[in-house]
Amino acid sequence: xxxxxxxxxxxxxxxxxxxxxxxxxxxxxxxxxxxxxxxxxxxxxxxxxxxxxxxxxxxxxxxxxxxxxxxxxxxxxxxxxxxxxxxxxxxxxxxxxxxxxxxxxxxxxxxxxxxxxxxxxxxxxxxxxxx
Amino acid sequence: xxxxxxxxxxxxxxxxxxxxxxxxxxxxxxxxxxxxxxxxxxxxxxxxxxxxxxxxxxxxxxxxxxxxxxxxxxxxxxxxxxxxxxxxxxxxxxxxxxxxxxxxxxxxxxxxxxxxxxxxxxxxxxxxxxxxxxxxxxxxxxxxxxxxxxxxxxxxxxxxxxxxxxxxxxxxxxxxxxxxxxxxxxxxxxxxxxxxxxxxxxxxxxxxxxxxxxxxxxxxxxxxxxxxxxxxxxxxxxxxxxxxxxxxxxxxxxxxxxxxxxxxxxxxxxxxxxxxxxxxxxxxxxxxxxxxxxxxxxxxxxxxxxxxxxxxxxxxxxxxxxxxxxxxxxxxxxxxxxxxxxxxxxxxxxxxxxxxxxxxxxxxxxxxxxxxxxxxxxxxxxxxxxxxxxxxxxxxxxxxxxxxxxxxxxxxxxxxxxxxxxxxxxxxxxxxxxxxxxxxxxxxxxxxxxxxxxxxxxxxxxxxxxxxxxxxxxxxxxxxxxxxxxxxxxxxxxxxx
Numbered sequence: 001x002x003x004x005x006x007x008x009x010x011x012x013x014x015x016x017x018x019x020x021x022x023x024x025x026x027x028x029x030x031x032x033x034x035x036x037x038x039x040x041x042x043x044x045x046x047x048x049x050x051x052x053x054x055x056x057x058x059x060x061x062x063x064x065x066x067x068x069x070x071x072x073x074x075x076x077x078x079x080x081x082x083x084x085x086x087x088x089x090x091x092x093x094x095x096x097x098x099x100x101x102x103x104x105x106x107x108x109x110x111x112x113x114x115x116x117x118x119x120x121x122x123x124x125x126x127x128x129x130x131x
Numbered sequence: 132x133x134x135x136x137x138x139x140x141x142x143x144x145x146x147x148x149x150x151x152x153x154x155x156x157x158x159x160x161x162x163x164x165x166x167x168x169x170x171x172x173x174x175x176x177x178x179x180x181x182x183x184x185x186x187x188x189x190x191x192x193x194x195x196x197x198x199x200x201x202x203x204x205x206x207x208x209x210x211x212x213x214x215x216x217x218x219x220x221x222x223x224x225x226x227x228x229x230x231x232x233x234x235x236x237x238x239x240x241x242x243x244x245x246x247x248x249x250x251x252x253x254x255x256x257x258x259x260x261x262x263x264x265x266x267x268x269x270x271x272x273x274x275x276x277x278x279x280x281x282x283x284x285x286x287x288x289x290x291x292x293x294x295x296x297x298x299x300x301x302x303x304x305x306x307x308x309x310x311x312x313x314x315x316x317x318x319x320x321x322x323x324x325x326x327x328x329x330x331x332x333x334x335x336x337x338x339x340x341x342x343x344x345x346x347x348x349x350x351x352x353x354x355x356x357x358x359x360x361x362x363x364x365x366x367x368x369x370x371x372x373x374x375x376x377x378x379x380x381x382x383x384x385x386x387x388x389x390x391x392x393x394x395x396x397x398x399x400x401x402x403x404x405x406x407x408x409x410x411x412x413x414x415x416x417x418x419x420x421x422x423x424x425x426x427x428x429x430x431x432x433x434x435x436x437x438x439x440x441x442x443x444x445x446x447x448x449x450x451x452x453x454x455x456x457x458x459x460x461x462x463x464x465x466x467x468x469x470x471x472x473x474x475x476x477x478x479x480x481x482x483x484x485x486x487x488x489x490x491x492x493x494x495x496x497x498x499x500x501x502x503x504x505x506x507x508x509x510x511x512x513x514x515x516x517x518x519x520x521x522x523x524x525x526x527x528x529x530x531x532x533x534x535x536x537x538x539x540x541x542x543x544x545x546x547x548x549x550x551x552x553x554x555x556x557x558x559x560x561x562x563x564x565x566x567x568x569x570x571x572x573x574x575x576x577x578x579x580x581x582x583x584x585x586x587x588x589x590x591x592x593x594x595x596x597x598x599x600x601x602x603x604x605x606x607x608x609x610x611x612x613x614x615x616x617x618x619x620x621x622x623x624x625x626x627x628x
């Protein structure tokens with residue numbers, strides 16, 4: 001049973017990709033929906049993302065990538081979360097991620113992938129249901 | 132006031148005859164994987180009628196990391212071609228003579244290095260620099276705002292930009308030294324009026340920087356270029372280009388005292404809006420791109436890239452890249468719209484939209500001036516906040532169905548067609564590591580060149596000759612940037628929500 005504390009979300013840009021629009025729009029939308037949101041800005045290594053997630057004690061990590069580096073970088077994030085024995089954090093992703101890679105990412109433990117055309121409303125619903 | 136094409140303030144076009152005299156350049160942005168694959172795609176596009184080259188580089192190249200750097204993990208060859216040394220760029224231009232084709236390079240923080248590499252390739256091909264023509268984007272301000280491939284802080288970055296402008300004015304007269312861009316800020320979510328204002332404000336900063344360096348406006352301004360988006364609101368986009376030309380002409384003449392008319396002409400490349408394209412029902416994107424391309428042509432662009440239909444999903448496949456090129460060729464050769472310059476000039480709607488956008492852009496420019504200029508406006512977070520606020524408003528409008536996107540929030544098809552998309556070879560990164568290891572072993576005197584570079588970077592000398600000398604000797608992009616990072620430091624973004 002969830003306490004009345006708002007859901008805390010880390011929105012993270014991984015790798016060298018500088019396309020922020022989706023991450024920012026989602027971050028602003030989640031905040032307007034009552035969640036607490038921390039945005040990492042661009043250019044974060046997987047190590048930096050995991051460290052932020054632990055330090056900020058978030059419930060959710062949202063990973064964004066639009067430049068094709070998602071397999072290498074998201075995989076590394078999931079490996080580090082396991083290595084650091086980080087528990088209880090929901091991980092989802094967004095950006096330009098081909099369907100074949102969506103399957104692979106879900107196998108790594110990423111709960112859902114929101115591609116182009118996704119709505120903030122659907123992400124809010126997903127988080128409220130799964131956190 | 133009656134305005135004429137080819138006459139100040141060039142609202143109706145920078146040339147009197149526009150496309151009757153010469154068509155816009157069909158310049159499709161391309162590049163991926165390694166130099167071999169990119170060379171193949173460039174020759175394919177040139178064989179099929181493209182009239183200028185436009186190079187996409189991968190993120191490590193744009194951000195000053197060699198393909199074997201740990202920071203390049205997962206990124207090599209993904210958004211463009213991986214270029215770490217002269218060997219790579221030579222391969223890109225195999226069988227492409229540099230005196231026969233002009234090349235636009237989308238490169239910013241590392242523009243000096245890629246320009247130096249291009250000049251070194253010209254030397255190897257026996258082409259004198261006086262015969263070389265092309266463009267480097269070289270527009271760092273928009274990187275800080277909306278694109279993200281910055282390396283160094285603003286002052287050293289502006290120094291490098293001015294070095295290129297100064298160097299080319301003397302050594303490479305056919306080179307367009309900056310392509311001041313609004314495309315990316317528009318993709319990030321800003322409005323048409325903001326696109327004009329923020330782009331021209333960046334341009335003002337560059338002109339100011341070069342003038343403060345001691346360069347005379349008319350000696351370099353004719354070689355400045357611009358890069359705009361062409362988005363979905365058809366008549367607004369045509370009006371946007373007209374308003375931008377009118378504003379820039381006045382800025383150059385009245386603010387900077389330019390005397391040469393060529394300094395006052397806003398010459399620009401256009402790319403149709405990637406952000407307007409959808410992953411759902413990708414064939415619809417062909418229609419969107421056609422309308423956007425038509426608006427750019429009616430708006431008087433000098434050069435045009437049309438997106439492929441798979442834009443929202445992957446890099447263009449050969450088939451979709453070809454169709455994008457054919458779109459331009461059909462407009463150019465079949466539609467008849469090239470018969471008259473500024474065919475929509477005189478339309479009550481387009482003229483009033485032009486005036487309105489000019490006014491709105493002017494208000495932004497005044498506000499930026501009152502903040503102390505574009506650099507201050509950027510560092511204070513003003514520009515970033517304006518753009519992302521607009522992006523958020525757009526998203527809310529889409530989700531409320533106040534803005535319709537066919538196939539996404541209306542006219543949805545259950546059936547999803549599987550597109551065959553361009554894939555990047557997973558063996559590319561390990562192959563690049565091997566290639567670079569072999570290259571590094573073969574060279575001599577790298578440390579000597581880097582020491583010369585370090586000394587020059589700390590002085591006020593123009594860095595271009597030193598960088599050219601480095602790249603001639605196969606010093607890599609990453610090695611040069613490591614030295615420059617050491618001297619200049621790295622920019623830390625303060626973007627937050």
